[in-house]
Amino acid sequence: MKNTCVKTFHVTFCALYSYGVYFSEVHLHVPLRSPRFGILGRYKYLTHWNLVLQAVTFTLFCVADFAPRRYKRWLIPVRDHLFLSLSLPLCMFVSTIFWILFFINRELIFPVAIERFYPAWLNHLSHTAIAFTAILEALANHHKQPTRKAGFATLLTFGAAYLALIEYLGLVHGIWVYPVLEVLSSVAFCAFLGFCMLFIFVFYVIGEKLSTYFWPEGRRYSKDD
Structure with a gap:
């Protein structure tokens, strides 16, 4: 019974996340802040990177x-x-940062002006459901923990790639992907990005602890596995 429920959960959210990616790329038409914002389409946004990642996962x-x-x-x-x-x-x-900024000042992350173009279901699929489904997956299935060195290396590579994209778009094309980045001074900008990188590694450790708590019999991969 549990196996059937888990498979149903996987198939359901595979379909939902895949449809979310399709809808976002084909049917979502949000007015651009300037013509330059057409560069890379939805792939400028970490939210979309993560949505694609969830569809793949x-x-x-x-x-x-x-x-x-x-x-x-x-x-x-x-x-x-x-x-x-x-x-x-x-x-x-993604879920935590989005909703923190949203409740502090939504204009910094999700302006009111774009709300009528961005369906509520896609917003919650991209910014709310992702955290719940990830934690539910950690609870429902045993995933063998990689070494922290390997896990950190993977996360660092991903984070560095996205930061490089942000810097490239901002410095070369004058496009700051999120409104919050436009209002920060140079020092505050560096501090904000540094905080975000630190924060995501904190979440890595939290995820590691959750996995160990839910599945105490689990162990890390080692060279002998």
Whole structure:
């Protein structure tokens, strides 16, 4: 029964996240703040990067659920590493940062002017459901924890890639992806990005602790596994 529920959960959110990516890229038409903002489309935004990541992660969950046993030997370690190193901490980070900024001053992250163009269901799928489904996945399934060094390296690579994109768009094209970045001084800008990088690693450790709490019999990958 549990196995059936888990598979249903995976298939359902694989479909929802995949549709969210499709809708966001094909049917979502939010007025641009300037013509320059057309560069890279939705792929300027961490929210969209994460939405794509969730679609990929839940697709991998489904593949691992239904794949023949001989393929699970390598599928499951890939699934577990992706989920615990990247998907779980990123979901908690995106959801927390979005709603903190939203309640402080929504114009810094999700201006009222774009609300009528951005469906409420997509907003909550991208900024609310992600944290709940990630934590539920950690609760429902045992994922073997990678070494912290390997997990940090994966998360750092992802974070550095996105920060490089933000800097490139801002310094080369004059595009600051989020309104909050436009109002910060140079010092505050660096401090904010540094805080965000620190914060996401805090969420990595929280995710690690959650996984260990839910599945105390779990152990890390080692060279002997």
